[in-house]
Amino acid sequence: MAQAATSVIDWQAAGDEVIEHFRALLRLDTRNPPGNEIRAAEYLREMLEREGIACEIVGPTPERATLVARLSGDGSGQPILLMSHTDVVAVEPDKWTHDPFAAEIDDGFVYARGALDMKHMVTMELMTMVLLKRAGVQLKRDVIYMAAADEEVGGHQGAGWVATHRPDLIQAEYALNEGGGSEHEINGRRYFPVQTAEKGTARFRLRTRGRPGHGSQPHDDNAVLKLAAVLLRLRDQRLPVHFTASLRGFVEGIASAQPDDVAQALRAVLADEANADAAIDALPLDDSFKLGLRARVRNTVAPTILKAGSQINVIPSEAEASLDGRILPGWTPERFLEELRPILGDNVEIEFLEPSEPLEADPASPLFDVIKAVLQEHAPGATAIPTLLTGATDAKHMAPLGIKVYGFAPGLYDGPAEWNRIHGHDERCSVRSIQWGTRVLYEVVERFASGG
Ligand SMILES: [Zn+2]
Known part of the structure; x- marks a missing residue:
C-alpha cells in the first residue's frame, strides 16, 4: 500500500543522501558544448x-551519454518515465x-551551474528510483529513469x-520532466504551475531583395529598408488570440485563489478571444505576468538576428x-505562415528552420489528480494549476512517441x-x-505507479 511503503522511509537520512548526490553531480563539469555527459551517466x-537497479548507457558517441534505468511493474499499467x-x-x-562547479552551501543554498536547470531533478528522480x-x-x-x-x-x-x-x-504513457512544479507567488497567493503544454518552435528567415548601388546615391528599392518595414509591422500588429485547454486551466486556476476583483478580471480574459488583449492590459497584476500571458495566448514571433x-x-x-x-x-509551421502572411506581405522570402512540435497533455488526468493530492498534503493552501510553457524542453522529443x-x-x-x-x-x-x-x-510517483 502506498502509505505503508512511505512510512518505512527515513526522510531525515534520505534528505542527507539527496544533498550528497546533488553536490556530487553539480561538481561534474557537463557544460554543453561539449557536454561530456558520460561523467554524470557513470x-x-x-x-x-549499487542498489541493484539495472541501467544502460546509450548515445551517438561515448561522451554524449544518456542513462536509462527501469523498475518493472506487474504490467497492469503503462510505464511512467522520469526524465x-x-x-x-x-x-x-x-x-x-x-x-x-564547487557546489558550496551558503546560508541554506547550494550554489552551482545546473542547480535548478536541472541537476536538482536528476537527483530527485534518482532518489525516487532508489527509494522505490x-x-x-x-x-x-514500470518506472523508467532517463538522464539525458x-x-x-x-x-x-x-x-x-x-x-x-x-x-x-523509454516508451511510456506519461512522463515527468522540467518546465513546472516550482512554487510561485502571484499577487500574494501561492501556486504550483505544472506544465501540461509547451509551445513548438517555428523559426524562420525572412529575406528581402532590392537593387544594389552606391551609398552616396540612395534609392527606395533598398533591401534593408524593405526588411525594416516588414519587421515594424510585426511590432504593430499582434497575432490573433487562441485559447488552449492548458491556458484556460492556468487562468481559471489562478483566479480560483484570488480575491473577487482580481478573479473577475482574470475571468474576463477568458470571456472572448477577440477581447483578451484588452482584458490582459487591464489586469491588476504585474507587468511580467502580463507579458507571459500575452505570449501564452497566441503564436509569437520575435526578430533576433539581422x-x-x-x-x-x-x-x-x-x-x-x-x-x-x-x-x-x-x-504547424504551415498554418502559422498563413497567419503571418497578411502581416509580412508577399514581397519577402520565408525559409523555415528545423521546427519542433508543440505538445499538450490533458490538464485533467489521473496523474494530475495525484500531483494535486500530494501537493495538498505537503503545501497546504497552495493551488496546483496547469500551465503552458512558452519555451521548449526535451518534452518535444517525446511528442512523436x-x-x-x-x-x-x-x-x-x-x-x-x-x-x-x-x-x-x-x-x-x-x-x-x-x-x-x-x-x-517520490510520493507522486509511488502513488501513481503503484495505483494506490
Ligand atoms: Zn533544462
Whole structure:
C-alpha cells in the first residue's frame, strides 16, 4: 500500500543522501558544448547498480551519454518515465560569488551551474528510483529513469537520439520532466504551475531583395529598408488570440485563489478571444505576468538576428532577418505562415528552420489528480494549476512517441528573483527545497505507479 511503503522511509537520512548526490553531480563539469555527459551517466550508473537497479548507457558517441534505468511493474499499467537532462549551460565564473562547479552551501543554498536547470531533478528522480527499490514498492506501472545528454542545445544527441534510435527504452504513457512544479507567488497567493503544454518552435528567415548601388546615391528599392518595414509591422500588429485547454486551466486556476476583483478580471480574459488583449492590459497584476500571458495566448514571433551588407558605402542587394517563432499546441509551421502572411506581405522570402512540435497533455488526468493530492498534503493552501510553457524542453522529443509529458520538478518558493539565476549568475537551489521536492516527487510517483 502506498502509505505503508512511505512510512518505512527515513526522510531525515534520505534528505542527507539527496544533498550528497546533488553536490556530487553539480561538481561534474557537463557544460554543453561539449557536454561530456558520460561523467554524470557513470556516476548515476554506479549509484543505481549499487542498489541493484539495472541501467544502460546509450548515445551517438561515448561522451554524449544518456542513462536509462527501469523498475518493472506487474504490467497492469503503462510505464511512467522520469526524465531529466545532465548537461548545463556555460558560465562566466568571474560574475559568480561562488565557484560554479564547487557546489558550496551558503546560508541554506547550494550554489552551482545546473542547480535548478536541472541537476536538482536528476537527483530527485534518482532518489525516487532508489527509494522505490529499497521500499520494495509493488508497482503496477514500470518506472523508467532517463538522464539525458544535450538538452541545452536541442537534445538531438540526447533525448532526441533515444526517441529515434531506442524508443523501446523509454516508451511510456506519461512522463515527468522540467518546465513546472516550482512554487510561485502571484499577487500574494501561492501556486504550483505544472506544465501540461509547451509551445513548438517555428523559426524562420525572412529575406528581402532590392537593387544594389552606391551609398552616396540612395534609392527606395533598398533591401534593408524593405526588411525594416516588414519587421515594424510585426511590432504593430499582434497575432490573433487562441485559447488552449492548458491556458484556460492556468487562468481559471489562478483566479480560483484570488480575491473577487482580481478573479473577475482574470475571468474576463477568458470571456472572448477577440477581447483578451484588452482584458490582459487591464489586469491588476504585474507587468511580467502580463507579458507571459500575452505570449501564452497566441503564436509569437520575435526578430533576433539581422544580416545585411558588408561595406558602409554599398547598398546591399539583400537583407535577412532570423525570427524566433513559437507556435501553440495544435499548430504547424504551415498554418502559422498563413497567419503571418497578411502581416509580412508577399514581397519577402520565408525559409523555415528545423521546427519542433508543440505538445499538450490533458490538464485533467489521473496523474494530475495525484500531483494535486500530494501537493495538498505537503503545501497546504497552495493551488496546483496547469500551465503552458512558452519555451521548449526535451518534452518535444517525446511528442512523436505519444507520451503525455508533465513539467513537474517540485520545489519551494525561495524568493521572487530565483528564476533569473537559471542560465545566469549564481544559480542556486535551497537545501530545504530539494529535500522537500524529493519527498513530493517520490510520493507522486509511488502513488501513481503503484495505483494506490
Ligand atoms: Zn533544462
